[in-house]
Amino acid sequence: MIIQTFEYDTALAGALATRVIDAIDRQPNLVLGLPTGRTPLLFYAALRDESRARGTDWSRVRTFNLDEFVGVAPGAPGSYRAYMQRELFDAVNIPPAAVGFLDGSAADLDAECGRYERAIATAGGIDLLILGIGTNGHIGFNEPGPGLQPHTHRVGLLPATRAGNRAWFGGDLDRVPGEALSMGMATIMHARAIVLMATGAGKVPAVERMLRGPITTELPATFLQLHRDVTVMLDRAASPR
Ligand code: GLP
Numbered sequence: 299m300i301i302q303t304f305e306y307d308t309a310l311a312g313a314l315a316t317r318v319i320d321a322i323d324r325q326p327n328l329v330l331g332l333p334t335g336r337t338p339l340l341f342y343a344a345l346r347d348e349s350r351a352r353g354t355d356w357s358r359v360r361t362f363n364l365d366e367f368v369g370v371a372p373g374a375p376g377s378y379r380a381y382m383q384r385e386l387f388d389a390v391n392i393p394p395a396a397v398g399f400l401d402g403s404a405a406d407l408d409a410e411c412g413r414y415e416r417a418i419a420t421a422g423g424i425d426l427l428i429l430g431i432g433t434n435g436h437i438g439f440n441e442p443g444p445g446l447q448p449h450t451h452r453v454g455l456l457p458a459t460r461a462g463n464r465a466w467f468g469g470d471l472d473r474v475p476g477e478a479l480s481m482g483m484a485t486i487m488h489a490r491a492i493v494l495m496a497t498g499a500g501k502v503p504a505v506e507r508m509l510r511g512p513i514t515t516e517l518p519a520t521f522l523q524l525h526r527d528v529t530v531m532l533d534r535a536a537s538p539r
């Protein structure tokens with residue numbers, strides 16, 4: 299894994315935005331995997347700015363987001379779909395049909411997971427996947443436990459993960475769904491290149507184990523040690539001593 303450390307989270311966000319815009323310049327039909335959460339907010343702000351400044355053409359880009367809450371309609375308040383619309387899609391010329399998203403309100407959630415895996419495969423796989431990391435080491439919504447799921451699946455969220463997502467539901471823990479749909483570990487590991495970003499002191503224990511610990515389902519991000527093209531971007535606060 300390549301580790302890049304930045305003094306400030308804003309510098310990290312700018313560097314990652316430049317990497318993504320450069321990748322679109324080189325490959326206009328880039329397939330991009332995208333995260334949500336608090337960490338990427340600065341990145342999306344930088345991406346909007348740099349995209350506008352450089353006149354980036356998103357008309358052939360395709361995106362697939364990592365995950366979505368179960369029982370939340372696409373675009374409803376709290377949904378990751380609404381977050382992405384707000385933070386990125388409204389600001390760039392990506393065609394709506396090129397935005398890949400899990401529908402947590404689908405009648406048949408297993409079928410929805412299968413559809414998503416096929417859509418990613420039909421797009422030719424993910425070229426560049428951006429990840430955050432949960433304080434418990436989850437990536438997407440692949441939670442720690444005795445096992446991991448390879449493909450897109452339905453998952454029960456752990457209390458720490460629900461608490462970490464309160465902000466999207468007005469700070470009200472009771473409103474945070476107990477389940478989500480998420481890309482699986484193989485879906486993630488099949489991406490051609492991966493960038494994981496982490497900021498803030500609260501992420502140090504997870505980052506330390508991800509970089510130095512044994513590979514274990516108890517910390518899903520440790521599996522990234524097996525991937526051939528991973529960049530870990532950290533601000534100083536998130537860097538293990
Ligand atoms: C959520 C998302 C993850 C994200 C994690 C960390 O649970 N499903 O994709 O990486 O939160 O979020 P934050 O950046 O808010 O710490």
